Amino acid sequence: VSPSRTETPQITDVTVFAGSSLTDAFARAGDDFTKTNTRVRFIFNFGSSSTLATQITNGAPADVFASADEANMQKVLDAGLAKSPRTFASNELQIAVPTGNPKRIAGLADLARPDIVLVLAAPTVPAGKYALEALAKAGVTARPVSQEVDVRAVLNKVSLGEADAGIVYVTDVRSAAARVAGVAIPDQQQVVARYPIAVVKGAKDPQLAGQFIDYLTSPEGQKILAGFGFSRP
Amino acid sequence: MSSERPPALLAALAIVGVAFFILPLAGLLARAPWQSALGELTTPEALTALRLSFVISLAATALALLLGVPLAWIYARVPFRGRDLIRALTTLPMILPPVVGGVALLFAFGRRGLFGQALDAIGIRLPFTTFGAILAATFVAMPLLVLTVEAGLRSMDRRYEDAARTLGAGRWIVFRRVTLPLIAPSVFAGAVLCWARALGEFGATITFAGNLPGTTQTLPLAVYIALETRPEVAIMLSVVLLAVSLAILVAMRDRYLRAF
Amino acid sequence: MSSERPPALLAALAIVGVAFFILPLAGLLARAPWQSALGELTTPEALTALRLSFVISLAATALALLLGVPLAWIYARVPFRGRDLIRALTTLPMILPPVVGGVALLFAFGRRGLFGQALDAIGIRLPFTTFGAILAATFVAMPLLVLTVEAGLRSMDRRYEDAARTLGAGRWIVFRRVTLPLIAPSVFAGAVLCWARALGEFGATITFAGNLPGTTQTLPLAVYIALETRPEVAIMLSVVLLAVSLAILVAMRDRYLRAF
Amino acid sequence: MLRAQIAVRLGTLDLDVAIDVAAGEIVAVLGPNGAGKTTFLRALSGLVPLDAGRVTLDEVVFDDVSTGIHLAPERRPIGVVFQDYLLFPHLSALENVAFGLRARGASTKNARAAAESWLDRLDLGPYKEARPRALSGGQAQRVALARALATEPRLLLLDEPLAALDASARGAVRRDLRRHLASFDGIRIVITHDPLEAVALADRLVILESGRVVQTGSPAEVTRRPRSRYVADLVGVNLFRGIATAGHVALRGGAAIQSADGVDGEVFATVHPRAVALHRARPEGSPRNVWRGHASALDFQGDRVRVGIEGEMPIVAEVTPAAVRELDLAEGGEVWVSVKATEISVYPA
Amino acid sequence: MLRAQIAVRLGTLDLDVAIDVAAGEIVAVLGPNGAGKTTFLRALSGLVPLDAGRVTLDEVVFDDVSTGIHLAPERRPIGVVFQDYLLFPHLSALENVAFGLRARGASTKNARAAAESWLDRLDLGPYKEARPRALSGGQAQRVALARALATEPRLLLLDEPLAALDASARGAVRRDLRRHLASFDGIRIVITHDPLEAVALADRLVILESGRVVQTGSPAEVTRRPRSRYVADLVGVNLFRGIATAGHVALRGGAAIQSADGVDGEVFATVHPRAVALHRARPEGSPRNVWRGHASALDFQGDRVRVGIEGEMPIVAEVTPAAVRELDLAEGGEVWVSVKATEISVYPA
């Protein structure tokens, strides 16, 4: 350590493992947080929530874990590597259609039309499971041509015109607004995904990590998240 | 002559090399949840995915052999302007992140693709079909075959081809009866590499062909999806994939790799 | 002798082969959002990722050469019990879906892994370091080199080695001054394949080494993350990756592929 | 009838050869290492492109650089035995021999039968199924010969086809070759280093040196009147060059000899080593050419010894081992040399 | 001193050879194709493992199967010229020759200098930088020779080292080899098919047939008393085997001949073709051996013709072309044969 380092205020690294759908929102939130906490530098490790959970249970040096679903957070809790997670955001479903909605899809019921090429996420991934629940609530039996591995793949198929419709999160439609349009799903058919966050055991500065979680759930944090399409917890 | 004691340094490096491969595989086996997840493996879905994996990877290898061996021959034998560029282009699908490769395939052969629009017009759709999955696997795996075969062609003694021609063999007979047998070890190595890559292929397939059980859901896709929610099942599926592949690789032995 | 007119069938197949590679790449270029996303490419993050990609892929290739060439030599030359099995094991990392490969690496070299615990005890941590990313790339890419080099070794005329030994050259000199130069085209082809695969590597890296900008975030990882929210940036990043790789591949030309 | 005008540049070689070969003729091509013999043969086969020239066989144009005609090697009715055999390593001896027949459209069965009979004829019966790797050098060469003969070519090109054959097989194979020649009117061009072979096998010799034909003619002509040091060495005679005036030949080196032949002007002169007599003291009597020298090299060849003599006129003498003992010859020892004028043959250069 | 007992089985070959070679001796190994000569040489080099036997050179044990000793080829002080040269294709001629010196620890500079002088000595000056691909067959063989000689081995193994050399170079290289031999006491074993070469070069001949030594001795001994058809063919004499009783030799085929030699029991009998006289009618006078036959093959060899005679006692005669004309000899024609008893040499089998 060079002597000059001691003159500037000590910088603390906070390593945040977060689901990749949070990439842009957390980058913005991190910037905002460091405006008031200049001693903090964020290191983000974005990836699929399951990869992150596997990394953490195998000893990865994470301070904070923000999962895009509750199951992967549960794995970390089960391994005794985190306690008392807090839900800091939630997400709702929307039907994604190509810009201009050429097939004139108005709601879930249209997804059963034979002229519609429909893609969903696989039933084992959260978005797919929620989509099936929503379709069930609407009493619709749909036949997807593909059960995509994740929401992004669903969105890709729609934005490239390979599929006429897919069921994704509101945040996804928002981030791809240039290429797809969203068709809202009414509240009675809606399914809500929850995003839990927790401090990981062994964090270098658990207090600072906790402050970031507090910030996310604070009004300022929620405002930034809302800007990317997330709903309140 | 056929057996040899290796130089010590070589042997030491080789042992490190083997260990580097074996340790992770051992880790996988050690941590695999044998009891709890064994039941998942014999589900019809897993078996279908396994079968589909082999169908698709073998078909991709066949297609790569059909197109790739001629391509390698041209690269090795016919000097033409821009050959270096074209050869380099052929290597790029390996460098392209597979998911982007899938996007590129959609741009070319998708419903709105450069070439796909024409196909769509005559009622041929490639995405979301088994054939689409084969194309995706071929796209990422064929470069391996092309480069390996080209190296083989370049290091063979071409005077055997001269001798064959003075015996009245036209180019095609020379190719089939002299060139191909002489580079058999390289073709075989290239085919194994290509098959292995196609078998493990996932990113381009999911993007171009989607993931529909029984049609395009290969075992790596099933693994990937399982990883999301039930990693222990994913690991067990991978172990199955490895076990079957291992059996095949061992069965083939070094029969075709053997020189004369 | 060096130039040749190809048989018609070969030429036709080769053209289909080239088209199959070029169409998707053309699609990618045609649809790339040149204007809107151009600015994203010169961000420090993108440049860092690009640089890191080359550092990691080249280091992985060097490591693969160091360990893989000896391994190939042993496979080709030293018959021992279980050789077929070990060779097959070496091929498996290609078949393993890369994400599972990353998990396997964590099981082996992670802080709680079979071997990683010992490493951790002496203060060496591999996951989430650049060296870890190199290891992940080597793990998936080295099999390509091993198999290609083995094929080269098997098709070379071993009597040149005999001749060298009667001239007083020990095994090591024979290896370095006769064997290696004679199989240079195969070694080169294997290294190119290995480098390309390492450059495109993504699944094992993100799992084993994480996605830390400046340390382990290679361009493919940046592409993956960008695909989530800004696909046009992802595509532009891929195009940059391709352009740079293409330049390198063309620059190397077929110099080292050339036979004597 | 083969008419070949061939010009090829390759590395340090500048080959420029024109020869015509009549139907049924056997031509032996001789020349020092690197003269371009193999390259000439590859050019005839169509494996090396011509820089200039024209090759036709019985009205069929093989090559014509001026009109851009180039017949592919596989369409030429030729058979080639390569200097290093080039047997296909992945095929058995039998399959190697059958290859040409198969390539020219014979059924597998017929091709195999014909190949078997060729192998039997060349005493290779037990090696039919052997791979080239498991053949000895001579066996490989015989398989290569069978392979080239099997397609019954109109033009057979042999690059030292008997070099690796053992002495007993060589005679038999040579007779076979001759017999085979008699049975049809194909042309054979044989490259060989063995002058005996050339003389025994060929109707005509072509001597190639540094890419040029320096002499051509029947074996007897070439043997009698060598026109270059290489040919003289080949034939085993002493060759001199000089200017003759009424039997007196002024040699290039400065010495002079007397001959009984009456040729004037630029001439070659040859002396057979047997005609060179050696003496311990200056000999008296009839020989017109007498001079002194030093024995420089003694080469024992069975019942004869070749003695190189250095001096104002270097020459090789052939004497019996007994004579060597009598003369007490040793390398460097002084010796008197005499040659009768009638033993010196002189002809225009 | 080399002591070699070698037993190797390889494919159809069953090699079992024991020879001792004294320091400084040159041994020529002759034998038909496939006799096992190359395999013998590879076994001496350590490239083929022995099934049984022991090889020592000057007290150094190369191989001893009973005690499991096997000295690696690179640790044997040997030089080998391979039948197909095996020049390293990626190295220039110069680098090929320097290879052995470098491998044995010489500096690059010294190795290159020594290699250059070897290449110059073998007239390869202009081809120093040429790759083997760009060398002619004979040039390649000379480079191989230089490569093997350059390391100054104690045991030099040459597999037909002069086969591809042209007639003029051959004499020079042969002399060089001999000279080089004189300069140190290494052992040379030369495989050759050329009996002249063997006689000129070697102190002792070893005749190998089907993996066994059938005869060994000085060139003169072997030439005078061949003990197998192969050797007889090599030397160019007629060989018969039979049982002698007081000058009467009952041959195996049923015929009989009279000889002047007084050996009894199982014998070989030889007749030089020159000693075989041919006649149009039954000859009168002294010859004790007279019989009738048919001319089966005429082989023109320069100024002599070899005529094969079929009949109750097949024999080869050597006559002048003039005699052929006089006798009006044609293949199949009837002819009378006579051999003087004094021309038949008989010795114990």
Ligand SMILES: Nc1ncnc2c1ncn2[C@@H]1O[C@H](COP(=O)(O)OP(=O)(O)OP(=O)(O)O)[C@@H](O)[C@H]1O
């Ligand atoms: N690797 C091998 N596998 C099987 N058989 C072999 C092998 N090497 C040699 N042989 C057999 O051993 C016999 C002797 O071969 P070798 O090369 O020693 O003969 P040679 O005396 O050198 O003949 P040539 O004069 O024709 O060169 C041959 O019949 C050959 O088929």
Ligand SMILES: Nc1ncnc2c1ncn2[C@@H]1O[C@H](COP(=O)(O)OP(=O)(O)OP(=O)(O)O)[C@@H](O)[C@H]1O
């Ligand atoms: N591919 C090539 N590249 C460069 N030079 C070559 C090539 N082929 C042959 N040469 C040169 O041409 C010359 C003649 O070669 P060629 O093989 O025709 O000789 P040759 O008369 O057959 O000799 P030999 O009796 O030794 O076989 C040689 O000096 C050789 O170096």
Ligand SMILES: [Mg+2]
């Ligand atoms: Mg030649």
Ligand SMILES: [Mg+2]
């Ligand atoms: Mg041999």
